[in-house]
């Protein structure tokens with residue numbers, strides 16, 4: 001069957017965040033973060049911007065370390081959950097940050113792969129940092145969720161749907177991201193790719209229905225259950241163990257850089 005034309009990257013990344021759905025299906029995003037927080041090493045009293053703070057679960061940990069933290073996100077639903085934790089958070093497009101040089105550090109976990117205008121992000125982070133300020137981030141790197149995306153693409157092509165709706169995230173290699181940072185006034189201290197097999201507490205269905213809604217909207221509602229089952233069948237040999245537990249093939253890019 002002929003595949004439909006590629007969606008633009010905005011359509012591929014259309015994502016509506018619901019705080020409850022996120023809590024149920026994606027809490028692991030903030031739970032598996034100790035190493036990137038170690039790289040940040042937040043200090044009492046310093047000002048930190050948490051870019052893509054989501055519902056604030058991790059922002060709270062930075063506050064607990066004594067830092068003065070500002071959160072920024074582009075989901076009102078998640079910001080409202082963060083405000084319930086008493087956090088100082090603001091609606092911002094991470095691709096158009098308008099902060100001056102006021103932060104000692106910019107931190108970001110599991111957010112930058114949603115922001116495909118990566119150069120605009122890096123420029124905004126550079127503007128927000130004081131001289132010698134740190135930029136510490138972890139997000140999806142090259143090869144992230146490769147098996148899942150391949151299964152989604154193959155299924156879309158088989159049904160004559162748009163394979164571009166399978167993905168569209170920004171998953172750079174360390175070399176690409178280092179070059180982007182260096183071109184924008186950063187000196188990279190540490191950068192690497194880390195495979196991080198990630199258990200999915202609500203299975204592949206929970207993950208797909210949380211993160212790939214726009215992909216499934218290509219099918220009538222009555223057919224979506226069948227498509228989900230076919231995807232599970234394709235992915236089970238790689239990502240489901242004998243006891244029925246699912247693990248996603250996450251690969252993280254972790255970076256620590258300094259504003260020159």
Ligand code: BEZ
Pocket residue numbers: 029110113139140144145169211250
């Ligand atoms: C990630 O954290 O790598 C991720 C989360 C949702 C969709 C895709 C990737």
